[in-house]
Amino acid sequence: QGRESMALHLTINSSNPPLGVLLAAEHVKGSVNLSVDEGKDNKLHVSESVQFSDVNSITRYLARVTPTLSLYGSNMLEQTEVDHWLEFSTRQVCGQSGLATALGELDKALALRTFLVGHSLTLSDLCVWAALKGNNEWQSIQKQAGAFSHVARWFSFLGSQVPFTAVGNKYANSKAPPRKCDEK
């Protein structure tokens, strides 16, 4: 029961809010004692000696500390898949190489799936969705009819769900100059 009473403090970079972290925070807030403050850098304060500043480390920790939500999948294979998509979101979606290659791969993976891993929402959905949301190239590709139809369906389905709309309304628009990607 120590888990419930343990208080976590999350500070986010308010000039470039990390959407993936905020989505994860929104999902776990009913299961863990978590406070969110705005500041200069992204940091999850677990204790005096344990703090995370990398976006993927923060979301991983939040998912692991709330096992009942299954945000990290429900078995070892799914965990590995989640890790794959976390890396994909930082390297391929936010990477230097063109977005089209990443979208092609994502579209293939989503043809027969509603969620990226398993049959419910995981960190992979949160992080890949957040990376795309903050990507200007995707915003313009999205306007073309029929382009990457599976990605488009998945993206708008998640975007219509409650935690996504809440975070979207609060932070996505406040992002001052649109940037290609979240800083690490």
Place this chain on the structure above:
Amino acid sequence: MMALRELSSLGKCLGVKKPNKYSTQGDKKVPVLHNNNGPALVGLVTIATHLALVQQWLEYRLTKVAGCHKDDIKTILKDLNSYLEDKVNLAGNQFTLADTLMYYGIHHIIVDLAVQEKEKHMNVTRWFDHVQHHLPPVVVLRNRVYTRGHH
């Protein structure tokens, strides 16, 4: 409250059995429909379209799918496949009764499909798999609880 009255009569006209949960929002009293899962729907026309859409698929299930002929199966699969290209559920982003009933309605068709046909109609296959993982499982006990009487 005008909008709420309109919606409940629309519901009656469409034959919706269970009354929906509505509330209103803001000074203009914009109607809001609360879903059990998924986001609430806001606005008269949005809610009306949603109700009609669910009803349309329930109707389709009864008139086209139930007792369909072997020749009709191809058409049903083709129609559903193109319809589901950009949707997760039949009524868009919300899981509704239409999904449950259509799932049971075409279960016997999907069971008989070859792997190649499942891939050909991949939007139907994806939707079907999504539904079958979201229906509540029926609990059956392994041991008898009521050993005497109750028969």
